[in-house]
Amino acid sequence: xxxxxxxxxxxxxxxxxxxxxxxxxxxxxxxxxxxxxxxxxxxxxxxxxxxxxxxxxxxxxxxxxxxxxxxxxxxxxxxxxxxxxxxxxxxxxxxxxxxxxxxxxxxxxxxxxxxxxxxxxxxxxxxxxxxxxxxxxxxxxxxxxxxxxxxxxxxxxxxxxxxxxxxxxxxxxxxxxxxxxxxxxxxxxxxxxxxxxxxxxxxxxxxxxxxxxxxxxxxxxxxxxxxxxxxxxxxxxxxxxxxxxxxxxxxxxxxxxxxxxxxxxxxxxxxxxxxxxxxxxxxxxxxxxxxxxxxxxxxxxxxxxx
Numbered sequence: 001x002x003x004x005x006x007x008x009x010x011x012x013x014x015x016x017x018x019x020x021x022x023x024x025x026x027x028x029x030x031x032x033x034x035x036x037x038x039x040x041x042x043x044x045x046x047x048x049x050x051x052x053x054x055x056x057x058x059x060x061x062x063x064x065x066x067x068x069x070x071x072x073x074x075x076x077x078x079x080x081x082x083x084x085x086x087x088x089x090x091x092x093x094x095x096x097x098x099x100x101x102x103x104x105x106x107x108x109x110x111x112x113x114x115x116x117x118x119x120x121x122x123x124x125x126x127x128x129x130x131x132x133x134x135x136x137x138x139x140x141x142x143x144x145x146x147x148x149x150x151x152x153x154x155x156x157x158x159x160x161x162x163x164x165x166x167x168x169x170x171x172x173x174x175x176x177x178x179x180x181x182x183x184x185x186x187x188x189x190x191x192x193x194x195x196x197x198x199x200x201x202x203x204x205x206x207x208x209x210x211x212x213x214x215x216x217x218x219x220x221x222x223x224x225x226x227x228x229x230x231x232x233x234x235x236x237x238x239x240x241x242x243x244x245x246x247x248x249x250x251x252x253x254x255x256x257x258x259x260x261x262x263x264x265x266x267x268x269x270x271x272x273x274x275x276x277x278x279x280x281x282x283x284x285x286x287x288x289x290x291x292x293x294x295x296x297x298x299x300x301x302x303x304x305x306x
Contacts, residue, residue: 002039003287004056006031007046010065015044018280026284042287047071053078061085061290063283066274067092067141069300070194070221080302085286087279088140088298096141096191096272097148100219103243103265104133104149104187107215116262126186128153134185136201137192137220138164138171139306141272145191157181161197182209187217193306194221204229213240219271222247227258234263245271 003019003026005012012030019026029040031052040056046065053059054077062072063085072084106112108126133149135142138160146156150168157170159181164171172181182188188210192198202218203226210216216239218225227248233239241263247256250269258264286296300306 001041001291002027002029002034002036004029004031004034004040004043004059005045006043006048006052007065008049009047014276015065015280018276019284022280023284042290044283045072048075050075051077053082061286061296063087063286067272068194068221069306070223073300073302073305083290083296084300084302085296085298086300087274087282089274089279089282091275091278092272093141093144096219097144099245099271100145100189100217101148101152103217104131104154104189105152106265107187107241107243112265113262129155131155131186132157132184133187133189134159134181135169135189135191136160137190138166138169139191139193142191145189157185178206179209182206183211185210185214187215189217190220190224192220192224194223195305197305199223200226202226202230204233207233207239210239212238214238215240216242217244218242219245222250230264231257231261234261241265243267245269 005015016028016030019028029035034040037055038058041058041060043053043059043062044065045062059082061083064072064087067087069084069086072078108131110123110125132155135146135156135158138158142158143166146158146166146169149156156168157172158166159172159178161173163173172178190202192201202216202224207229216230230242234241243265244258245267246269252258252266258266282297289296
């Protein structure tokens with residue numbers, strides 16, 4: 001029984017070293033140099049080449065190297081019996097929470113605007129208690145961000161597909177309550193999983209339901225956002241701007257219009273980065289659980305896509 005690492009966009013070396021340190025007897029393979037594909041039962045993956053898993057007839061589990069699993073489930077050639085897991089890591093949640101808080105505070109205090117204008121022109125600013133932040137997606141990361149914002153005196157609302165009770169958060173769920181959630185969200189934070197239902201959800205129709213001069217933060221996936229709609233709504237003054245950490249094409253192309261829009265803040269997908277050493281124990285635990293025929297931790301629903 002072997003353990004496969006397969007990725008097209010991450011350096012596998014740190015993962016190999018960490019796995020060997022924690023499990024020196026692990027029969028470890030790194031794609032594409034696999035001695036016997038029939039022995040592979042467990043795969044650790046990030047943005048694998050589509051169709052690659054067809055070569056492993058006895059594969060049972062695919063574990064994501066990050067919190068997202070859309071890069072796995074978008075490969076329709078993966079058999080339905082193969083189980084998929086995601087990472088849930090306290091440090092990922094902390095990093096995301098601090099990052100979003102920083103973006104919201106930067107917006108409230110106009111810090112980048114003062115620098116970019118190159119003018120000595122003090123402007124009015126808002127205080128946290130005057131601002132309602134709406135979070136789309138109340139999973140582990142969304143709840144962590146909500147807690148951090150509440151600690152800093154923000155009014156926080158949350159929206160998700162299903163009803164969830166979260167202390168200190170005014171909660172909305174389902175399509176019927178989306179309009180009420182949006183109408184008072186001065187800052188909108190997207191932390192939804194990327195699914196067939198949420199793809200392109202950040203569009204003109206949604207933006208129109210936000211209050212005038214609302215601010216949009218996308219730290220989930222680039223495919224959530226209809227880019228032309230965002231530019232239109234910023235240029236016509238309905239949105240005051242946006243902070244974007246994720247994009248449809250990464251790295252963001254040099255000639256992309258986002259680079260030249262002073263109301264859009266760009267960061268290179270750095271909101272929350274997996275720390276290899278901290279997540280290896282949960283990956284190895286799931287490997288053992290698979291060997292023992294037991295339920296896996298943080299297994300995702302193929303039907304729900306998260």
